[in-house]
Structures are given as C-alpha cells and as structure tokens.
Amino acid sequence: MNILLIGSGGREHALAWKLAQSPLCDTLYAAPGNPGIAEEAELVDLAIADHAAVVAFCAGHDIGLVVIGPEGPLVDGLADVLRSAGIPVFGPSAAAAQLEGSKGFTKDLCTRARIPTAAYARHDDKDAALADLPRFGLPVVIKADGLAAGKGVIIAETGEEAKAAIEDMFSGGFGAAGAEVVIEEFMTGEEASFFALTDGTSIVAFGSAQDHKRVGDGDVGPNTGGMGAYSPARVLTPALEARVMAEIIEPTVAAMAAAGTPYNGVLYAGLMLTADGPRLIEYNCRFGDPECQVLMMRFAGDLAELLLAIARGQLAAAEPPVFTDDVALTVVMAARGYPGTPEKGARITIGDTGAVKVFHAGTALRDGQLIASGGRVLNVTATAPSVTGARAAAYAVVDAIDFPTGFCRRDIGWREEAREQQG
Numbered sequence: 001m002n003i004l005l006i007g008s009g010g011r012e013h014a015l016a017w018k019l020a021q022s023p024l025c026d027t028l029y030a031a032p033g034n035p036g037i038a039e040e041a042e043l044v045d046l047a048i049a050d051h052a053a054v055v056a057f058c059a060g061h062d063i064g065l066v067v068i069g070p071e072g073p074l075v076d077g078l079a080d081v082l083r084s085a086g087i088p089v090f091g092p093s094a095a096a097a098q099l100e101g102s103k104g105f106t107k108d109l110c111t112r113a114r115i116p117t118a119a120y121a122r123h124d125d126k127d128a129a130l131a132d133l134p135r136f137g138l139p140v141v142i143k144a145d146g147l148a149a150g151k152g153v154i155i156a157e158t159g160e161e162a163k164a165a166i167e168d169m170f171s172g173g174f175g176a177a178g179a180e181v182v183i184e185e186f187m188t189g190e191e192a193s194f195f196a197l198t199d200g201t202s203i204v205a206f207g208s209a210q211d212h213k214r215v216g217d218g219d220v221g222p223n224t225g226g227m228g229a230y231s232p233a234r235v236l237t238p239a240l241e242a243r244v245m246a247e248i249i250e251p252t253v254a255a256m257a258a259a260g261t262p263y264n265g266v267l268y269a270g271l272m273l274t275a276d277g278p279r280l281i282e283y284n285c286r287f288g289d290p291e292c293q294v295l296m297m298r299f300a301g302d303l304a305e306l307l308l309a310i311a312r313g314q315l316a317a318a319e320p321p322v323f324t325d326d327v328a329l330t331v332v333m334a335a336r337g338y339p340g341t342p343e344k345g346a347r348i349t350i351g352d353t354g355a356v357k358v359f360h361a362g363t364a365l366r367d368g369q370l371i372a373s374g375g376r377v378l379n380v381t382a383t384a385p386s387v388t389g390a391r392a393a394a395y396a397v398v399d400a401i402d403f404p405t406g407f408c409r410r411d412i413g414w415r416e417e418a419r420e421q422q423g
C-alpha cells in the first residue's frame with residue numbers, strides 16, 4: 001500500500017518514521033515534508049489547499065491511505081474531499097474538526113453531553129461580552145473562538161486585562177478567529193494531555209503526555225507551541241484515565257455520531273486535573289506537536305495498520321495499541337527569537353545520535369547544508385526506563401548538536417522527575 005502523509009513538522013516526521021516501519025507500507029509520500037521526513041518518505045510538491053490536486057495525486061499514485069497531520073487542512077475539509085473520492089483517510093471531517101476549530105462548538109457539546117469543563121459564555125457582541133464579565137470573577141479566561149495558532153487564549157488576572165482582551169479580539173487582533181469570543185471560568189490543577197483514537201464508533205486509548213508551553217526554564221515567559229514533552233504522564237493514573245474515557249471521550253464520540261458528524265481520527269484532550277476530577281480544557285483534532293513524537297517513540301505496534309483500520313471504520317477488529325513501558329522525552333531546540341520572530345538560515349550539524357531520534361520540525365536544505373527554517377527546529381527525543389535516564393540521553397545529544405543560534409529549555413520533564421524521585 002502507498003501512503004500519503006500531509007504536513008511538514010516534527011509531528012509529521014515522527015509519524016513518517018513510524019509509518020515507514022510498517023510492512024504494509026510500500027511507498028510513503030509526504031507533502032510538503034521536510035529534510036528529516038525525506039529520510040523516510042518521498043517528498044511531493046503538492047498545494048495542500050488545492051483539494052482536487054491532492055485527490056488527483058492519490059489517484060495517480062495508488063494511495064491506499066492518507067494521514068493528515070495538522071489541523072488546518074482538517075478544518076478546511078480535506079478529509080471530506082478525499083473520503084468522497086473513496087480514498088481511506090485518517091483525520092476528521094470539517095464538521096467533526098469543529099471540536100478544535102470552534103471553542104464555542106466544543107463548549108456547547110460539553111453542555112449537551114454533560115462533559116465536565118469550565119463554565120463559559122459565548123459572545124459575538126463586544127458590549128454583551130463586557131457586561132457578562134463580572135460574574136466569572138478573577139482570574140478569567142478569554143478565548144478567540146476560532147483557530148489562532150495556539151495564541152487565542154488570554155488568562156486575565158485583572159478586570160482591565162479581561163476588558164482589553166475582549167476589545168482586542170473584537171477589533172480584529174486575532175483575525176476571523178476572534179469574531180466570536182468565549183469567556184471561561186478559570187480552573188486550577190495540573191494539566192495533562194490524553195489521546196484517543198476513534199473511527200466514529202469504537203474508541204481506544206492512545207497514551208498520555210505532558211508538555212511545557214512556556215518558553216523559559218521554570219515555566220516562565222511567553223507561550224509557545226510546546227518546548228518539550230514526555231510520555232506517559234504518570235499523574236494520569238489508570239483510574240483517572242478510565243474516568244477521562246467514561247466522562248469525557250466516550251460522550252464526545254457518541255454526541256458527534258448522534259449529530260450525524262462522526263469523528264474519525266485522533267482526539268487530543270487537554271485536561272485540567274482539578275480537585276473535583278478531570279475536566280476538559282479543550283480538544284485538538286490532531287496529534288500534539290511535540291506530544292506525537294514521544295507517543296511514537298513508545299508505540300510498539302504497526303501504525304499504518306492501525307490508522308488504516310480507523311480510516312476504514314474497522315477499529316473494533318484491529319489489534320489494540322501497545323506501548324513500551326519506557327518513558328519517552330523530547331527536547332525542542334528552537335531558533336533564537338522564538339516564539340517571536342525566529343532567526344532563519346543558521347547552519348546545523350547533527351552528527352551521530354545513536355538510539356536518540358532527532359525529529360526535524362523547522363529545517364531546510366540550502367546547497368546541501370541543513371539550516372534552521374522555523375521557530376521550533378529540532379525535537380531531540382529519547383527513551384529510557386526512567387525519566388531521569390531519558391532526560392540525560394536527550395540532553396547529551398542536544399549538547400552534541402552544532403546549532404549555535406539555537407536554544408532549548410534545560411528543565412524538560414522536571415515535574416515527572418520530581419515525582420519519580422519521590423517514588
């Protein structure tokens with residue numbers, strides 16, 4: 001079977017690496033890919049937004065499975081067009097991808113399906129939003145409804161900040177994403193990510209992870225797409241995972257099916273582990289980046305077989321996913337300036353990394369030389385029986401990589417290591 005993978009980040013490099021290992025995979029194509037993905041796949045120059053061109057490529061190259069990595073093409077309906085053309089695809093329809101594409105949509109679904117989440121209000125009128133603010137207390141969370149590349153969430157500590165956030169959103173500060181805002185009650189607790197795969201009917205758990213969103217050591221500084229991650233997140237005990245499945249994931253999948261928009265793909269639940277139990281912060285309709293990298297390092301099964309079963313609606317008959325007991329940990333090496341404007345063009349030499357995998361996130365080749373071409377550049381990913389071991393292995397490779405204008409956090413995994421040391 002030939003497979004087409006859509007995307008170009010570290011998440012897609014990890015998916016490519018795992019898909020290429022499958023005995024079912026003949027030729028793996030990736031569009032647009034990156035130099036790391038090129039080690040696993042044949043790169044294709046395809047305009048992803050041109051859905052007809054993607055369908056034509058699939059027809060011309062006997063593609064038996066399309067795997068869509070990022071949320072953009074999903075919200076844009078690429079999976080719908082492929083499915084209509086009879087091409088098996090892993091990834092939700094545009095209607096189902098609204099779980100990520102519209103925060104208000106997800107909150108309303110939580111209300112209908114009685115899924116635990118923060119209290120909220122949706123507003124498409126600025127004055128009504130401002131008038132509604134006081135009842136939420138402080139801090140309060142203000143969100144642009146639509147996709148905002150991870151930047152559409154403001155945690156306001158004062159009434160002034162909340163007001164400013166609402167005014168900014170309604171005056172176009174977040175583009176079309178801010179035409180509607182969601183005001184939310186502030187929840188406290190530890191955050192964790194949980195992943196589930198579903199074909200719309202059957203559901204399997206697909207592991208947990210925690211990431212580090214702030215740019216600086218000690219969780220300070222601006223938010224990023226994620227500076228590192230590890231899996232599993234031991235704070236999500238088997239008992240808590242069972243609650244997440246029963247109270248959050250299963251009702252969501254059932255509600256999507258009942259609405260006539262069954263969800264096919266990975267559901268990535270961002271959770272707050274509150275004193276009252278796990279509550280949903282938000283859904284993503286794709287794997288996390290860099291969470292996917294650590295999941296793929298631990299996944300011991302045949303990824304192509306599993307994703308194909310889901311694409312065909314046959315998850316119930318598939319082998320349940322198996323993960324190694326090892327801990328996987330990834331350190332993001334970013335380009336100076338990130339998450340603001342990253343410096344591009346710096347030369348990078350990786351060298352021999354042994355069993356540690358270096359996934360490419362934002363790299364390019366210039367005259368045969370690897371260079372930085374994005375904010376997050378490399379994901380140095382190690383596995384070991386302990387967090388301490390995985391962390392040491394990852395940082396040893398980070399320190400050996402020649403990327404003078406790159407930087408990383410030095411404390412990835414600190415929470416989990418502290419837990420491990422406490423036994």
Ligand code: AMP
Nearest residue numbers: 118141150153184185186187270281282
């Ligand atoms: P998101 O971009 O939706 O993942 O939100 C970014 C971050 O904002 C989350 O990872 C949480 O740390 C925080 N956040 C979002 N909603 C809430 C909430 N209702 N209460 C507390 N923190 C929140």
Ligand code: GLY
Nearest residue numbers: 225226288289290
């Ligand atoms: N690492 C966070 C995300 O993928 O949304």
